[in-house]
Amino acid sequence: MVKKKLKKLYAKDALEFFNQVMVEQPLLPFLVPLVLFAWFVERWVVPFSNWVPLLAAVWATIQYGRFKRRTAIEDLNKRWKHLILNTTPTTPIEPCEWLNKLLVEVWPNYMEPKLSKRFQSTVEDKIELQEFSLGCCPPTLGDQGMRWMTSGDQKVMRLGFDWDSNEMSVMFLAKLAKPLIGAARVVINSIHIKGDLLLLPILDGEAVLYSFESTPEVRIGVAFGSGGSQAAPGMELPGVSTWLVKLLTETIVKTMVEPRRLCFSLPPVDLRKRAVGGVLSVTVVSASNIVRNTSNELGNRQSSSGGSTSGIADNKVSQTFIEVEVGSLVRKTSTSKGPNPAWNSTFNMVLHGETGVVKFNLYELDSGGVKVTYLTSCEIKVKYVLDDSTIFWAIGHNSGVIAKHTELCGQEVGMVVPFEDIRGELTVSLVLKEWQFSDGSVTLSNSLSNGSPSQLDISSKLQSRTGRKLRVAVVEGRGLAVNGKSGKCDPYVKVQYGKALYKTMTLSHTTRPVWNDKFEFDEITGGEYLKLKCYSADTFGDDSIGSARVNLEGLLDGDSRELWVPLEKVDSGEIRLEIEPIKNDFNGDLKSSSGRVGATWIEIVIIEARDLVAADLRGTSDPYVRVQYGNKKKRTKVVYKTLAPYWNQTFEFPETGEPLILHVKDHNAVLPTASIGNCTVEYSMLPPNHPAEKWIPLQGVRSGEVRVKITRKVPDLEKKTSLQTDASSLGKGHKISSQMRDSIKKFTGLVDEGGDPEAMSLALTEIEGIQDEQDLYMQQLEREKAVLLRKIQELGSEILRTSSGPPRTSY
Numbered sequence: 001m002v003k004k005k006l007k008k009l010y011a012k013d014a015l016e017f018f019n020q021v022m023v024e025q026p027l028l029p030f031l032v033p034l035v036l037f038a039w040f041v042e043r044w045v046v047p048f049s050n051w052v053p054l055l056a057a058v059w060a061t062i063q064y065g066r067f068k069r070r071t072a073i074e075d076l077n078k079r080w081k082h083l084i085l086n087t088t089p090t091t092p093i094e095p096c097e098w099l100n101k102l103l104v105e106v107w108p109n110y111m112e113p114k115l116s117k118r119f120q121s122t123v124e125d126k127i128e129l130q131e132f133s134l135g136c137c138p139p140t141l142g143d144q145g146m147r148w149m150t151s152g153d154q155k156v157m158r159l160g161f162d163w164d165s166n167e168m169s170v171m172f173l174a175k176l177a178k179p180l181i182g183a184a185r186v187v188i189n190s191i192h193i194k195g196d197l198l199l200l201p202i203l204d205g206e207a208v209l210y211s212f213e214s215t216p217e218v219r220i221g222v223a224f225g226s227g228g229s230q231a232a233p234g235m236e237l238p239g240v241s242t243w244l245v246k247l248l249t250e251t252i253v254k255t256m257v258e259p260r261r262l263c264f265s266l267p268p269v270d271l272r273k274r275a276v277g278g279v280l281s282v283t284v285v286s287a288s289n290i291v292r293n294t295s296n297e298l299g300n301r302q303s304s305s306g307g308s309t310s311g312i313a314d315n316k317v318s319q320t321f322i323e324v325e326v327g328s329l330v331r332k333t334s335t336s337k338g339p340n341p342a343w344n345s346t347f348n349m350v351l352h353g354e355t356g357v358v359k360f361n362l363y364e365l366d367s368g369g370v371k372v373t374y375l376t377s378c379e380i381k382v383k384y385v386l387d388d389s390t391i392f393w394a395i396g397h398n399s400g401v402i403a404k405h406t407e408l409c410g411q412e413v414g415m416v417v418p419f420e421d422i423r424g425e426l427t428v429s430l431v432l433k434e435w436q437f438s439d440g441s442v443t444l445s446n447s448l449s450n451g452s453p454s455q456l457d458i459s460s461k462l463q464s465r466t467g468r469k470l471r472v473a474v475v476e477g478r479g480l481a482v483n484g485k486s487g488k489c490d491p492y493v494k495v496q497y498g499k500a501l502y503k504t505m506t507l508s509h510t511t512r513p514v515w516n517d518k519f520e521f522d523e524i525t526g527g528e529y530l531k532l533k534c535y536s537a538d539t540f541g542d543d544s545i546g547s548a549r550v551n552l553e554g555l556l557d558g559d560s561r562e563l564w565v566p567l568e569k570v571d572s573g574e575i576r577l578e579i580e581p582i583k584n585d586f587n588g589d590l591k592s593s594s595g596r597v598g599a600t601w602i603e604i605v606i607i608e609a610r611d612l613v614a615a616d617l618r619g620t621s622d623p624y625v626r627v628q629y630g631n632k633k634k635r636t637k638v639v640y641k642t643l644a645p646y647w648n649q650t651f652e653f654p655e656t657g658e659p660l661i662l663h664v665k666d667h668n669a670v671l672p673t674a675s676i677g678n679c680t681v682e683y684s685m686l687p688p689n690h691p692a693e694k695w696i697p698l699q700g701v702r703s704g705e706v707r708v709k710i711t712r713k714v715p716d717l718e719k720k721t722s723l724q725t726d727a728s729s730l731g732k733g734h735k736i737s738s739q740m741r742d743s744i745k746k747f748t749g750l751v752d753e754g755g756d757p758e759a760m761s762l763a764l765t766e767i768e769g770i771q772d773e774q775d776l777y778m779q780q781l782e783r784e785k786a787v788l789l790r791k792i793q794e795l796g797s798e799i800l801r802t803s804s805g806p807p808r809t810s811y
Helices: 002-024 028-045 051-087 097-123 238-256 727-753 757-803
Strands: 128-133 140-151 154-165 169-175 183-202 207-212 217-224 262-265 275-291 319-326 329-332 342-352 355-365 372-384 390-395 401-406 412-418 423-437 442-444 468-478 491-497 500-503 514-522 529-536 543-551 561-566 574-583 601-610 623-629 632-635 646-654 660-666 674-681 692-697 705-713
Touching (some): 002 051, 207 238, 262 390, 275 372, 342 561, 372 423, 674 692, 727 757
Antiparallel strands (some): 207 262, 275 423, 423 442, 623 632, 623 660
């Protein structure tokens, strides 16, 4: 056995030596035949001579000695580097010019578009963005080199970060303060950020935490202007620049300055899904060894309950509670006494996006139960990983890291997190129940999937969001907040989606209301949220008892979504919703995505304009078109600095017979917009489904024309839909009538028997629901009647046109 191992070792060593000699002596394959020929000649001339093999053996021995010496030196260097990396707290500085050269190559076409898109989606929720580009100049990493450091038992890479770019273009609108009116276009054209980055690998290299070692140096260049590379240098705004620098610096300090860190995951598999939300179950178990830090003043910080902190002489705590905060959603545990309190309170929290921060605020309640004092806090961050797993991380002892990783939803994660400002630890348990994705798929926990695969991928059935309505049912509520002054709750809910706003009925004296109110909305593209606002009715003004928003991305035809939505900005309360998308075929005569009602709609394409008047002092205009059809108004994009703009944008309206008017405007950032002409588009005499393209002169100005393409679209109706009444519709009418009669009889019986108010209220609610259904049915019949009359009129016109032609001549 030992001999076999030695033979393998010698064979491997000989092979490596032979490969090394071939690299160093490329002419060796040509010299070997010459040496063999010389040896043959020598043996033929002098049979007893061995000089040639002897010289070859000496040369091979010298080369093998050099090879072994080089191998020993490389092995010693590797061992020395490994020893330094694992034993010394700081490694020598290593140059990284190669990293910056690689960054310059991949930045313009790969990293800049991805980072610009990600930052834009983060920022546009807060400000109105018009343009966002980080420019073609990447940051410089490790200008003075990089090194590894040891922090406790964890390795940390330290390298410099220097981003000085004068080529970026971030343009947004900012409201002007009095006495100015309107909005100003602000352009960020340069940025400077300099500091030291720390990179910390966690979870055996599955993710990297990154942060600045200290607050970085930040400078931002801001100007007044139209933005873009063609904009003239704008007027400097020092106040805005200072405000933006302060805002950016505070954001960096709160999110990625030690010990707060962000996470970059390195998944082995990329499922290419974008998480848009999730449901996280948080259980606050207990705390241990809570002792105030009396040497430091915690400052005055207002708590959510109206209390404040102050210098505290006694380091003992009486009774405490935890406030769990995720964004605007706040939940509070009960109070518990002593330095080792136990709560065991569980809350369902909602995550908006692929990351979230769960913050735990510790408060103390005095013995009288009146004064609330903020003590400290800690936080746990959650991130979705592209391989369908989840990472949890928090700040550990001595600014270390606590990191956990779950491969599936439903797996429980227990974490013990130290408080930030005082001694003590918090024990919590987290369960990620589900992730929701933009493509309609949902990753559920094992308990919800009942043994079926946890990944419910139904993205292949996803259809484009056109021609659909959303039916939202506000079913019931539970645990609603009670008015602190009156001690009662008379709840109702306002439901808003886009510009449509509805309200449920108001129920009296209940914290568990049952509404069962249904509303329908036209579906809106672009990730519009469904917004809920819950109020308690009061004589002197309704009180807000919470709000929430629901992400509706990924709803599929034929599927319904039922969920309990926690109310934000209050301590308790949930609303149960049932959401169902409804595909509108032509039988309903509705085209919800473009607002089409009826059998015919108008499609207009605003193509271009020419010879427009100059509205600006520089001899150009920034034109756009506002399309007005009855009460509906839409507008094109703005084309800057031109008198011959090209838009090529399409708009659709349900045909109502009203005039279609185009208003050409000049866009202005500060001053009101100026009119540069208008015109009316005639469409009533157009044949159905035949587009007409024409130039229309503008009125009210000396020059200017707009080129449009107008079409009256009339889809072909099925015979049974347009010429006869569906038998199922008649059946539906009889069904509604019988339901109404039964409900009225039931209500009359309750009145005669002196029934309880709750039963009578439910009966009235049922009658109102049937009446709403009857109204919808009558509207459907009216639409079908209008369709039939229009088709009859078109048929009559066609008969008259064909009968009034010249008589045929017989041959």
